[in-house]
Amino acid sequence: MQSYNKIKTGSIILVCILVAYCAQAQAFNQAQTRADADLRQAVETLSQVRQQIETEKLPLSTKIAILEAEVIEVRRERNRLLSQRDSRTLNLDNLRSRVSSLRDQQNFIVNRLNEFIGEFEARIDLSEIPFYMKQLEQARLVQDDVDVSQQQKRLKQIELVEAAIERIDATLGGQRYEGKAMTPSGKLEAGTFLSLGPQVYFASQISESAGIVEREANNPDAVVASGFTQKQVEAIQTVAQNGTGHLPLDPTLGKALKKAKVRKSLIGHIQDGGVVGYCIIALGGLSLLLALFKIREITCFQTAKPTVVDEVLNALIEGDEAKARTTAKSVPGVCSQMLLVGIERVTERREIIEELLFQKILEVRPNLERFLAFLALTAAAAPLMGLLGTVIGMIKTFQLITIYGTGDPKGLASGISEALVTTEFGLIVAIPILVVHGLLSRMARQKIGQLEQVAISFVNGIHGIRNKDS
Secondary structure (H helix, E strand, C coil): CCHHCCCCCCCHHHHHHHHHHHHHHHHHHHHHHHHHHHHHHHHHHHHHHHHHHHHHHHHHHHHHHHHHHHHHHHHHHHHHHHHHHHHHHHHHHHHHHHHHHHHHHHCCCCCCCHHHHHHHHHHHHHHHHHHHHHHHHHHHHHHHHCCCCCHHHCCCHHHHHHHHHHHHHHHCCCCCEEEEEEECCEEEEEEEEEECCCEEEEEEEECCCCCECCCCCCCCEEECCCCCCCCHHHHHHHHHCCCCCCCCCCCCCHHHHHHHHHCCCCCHHHHHHHHHHHHHHHHHHHHHHHHHHHHHHHHHHHCCCCCHHHHHHHHHCCCHHHHHHHHCCCCCCCHHHHHHHHHHHHCCCHHHHHHHHHHHHHHHHHHHHHHHHHHHHHHHHHHHHHHHHHHHHHHHHHHHHHCCCCCCCHHHHHHHHHHHHHHHHHHHHHHHHHHHHHHHHHHHHHHHHHHHHHHHHHHHHHHHHHHHHH
């Protein structure tokens, strides 16, 4: 029964497999049939498409060729337009650069004209200002006038430049014109101006005053410089009256006259130093007298020569003490006293003789070195006193600045120069005194050294005599 069931089951399975195989084969056949149909249809469609492509290919190729030619033409036109644009851009940049350069040139010209207008009044002489006042005012006012064009402004300024050029031509040949000037006596007088190059002369019609015209700070009028001789004044008067003659020329353009005017005498220069200056000069004079006294004292101080010491020693060796004393007395001054003391104590010990001789040297040392300390003190104190005077003068100058301000630089320069006078005096006194002090100190030490040499020579000679006797 069990084997029957197994056979039955296997049969059922086999039948199922056969049925499934038959169904699968039928489905495969159907699929193959459909695939063949689709393939045939696709081949037909491909054939139609290829035929259509062959039909449309020639017109399209022709159209593409035409479009490519158009593209080439358009590209060529584009390149031409780009090149033209670049060229126009470059030209525009050049134009902008040129416009900027012209604008800079215009600004430079405008600035130079404005500077010339501002400096022209300061450059011309005060006596000439009335002749150019109208043009100066027009050139100044037209710069701020908004209703006037730039071209008209430039024309007004150029008119002043042309007037300045005409002035140069006139002054080169010389010209005369009437006006007023402040004479050296302090009066404003009418007269004749003579302009020759950069120099302007004035000859008064009221008095006999004449000279070169100069400009002074805070003075609106022309000022006639003083310091001319009578012959020079007459020459200027003659040219002013006749238009011909010889004029005294000043190549320094008045600077020499100003320098001569501010130049002071020695007494005036000393007075500028004030009390401190007088103290420095007095200290310097006293130091000079002491220096002369010390030079005479040291140079007149005499010492014994080595030959004199040898003669004294030889006389002692010979036992002739009288001759030794006579030889020692022939030497003037302290050196003679040293030798006489040595002769008197020739029998004493070496140490005692040395002490006696050097005692004489110590006695004479203060005389040789006296007043040298005062000279050193003067050399050190004189610059300090000069600095003190300078500080006092600067304080006074600043007080004047506080009261009157800094409007007049000449007044400040004068005050500062006077303040520095004491420093000048201090250095003038200190430097020579310092040199003299060094020389005198060296001379004094040299004299003392010579005395020490005499003492040592004498002591050594006495010691040699004793050793020989022994």
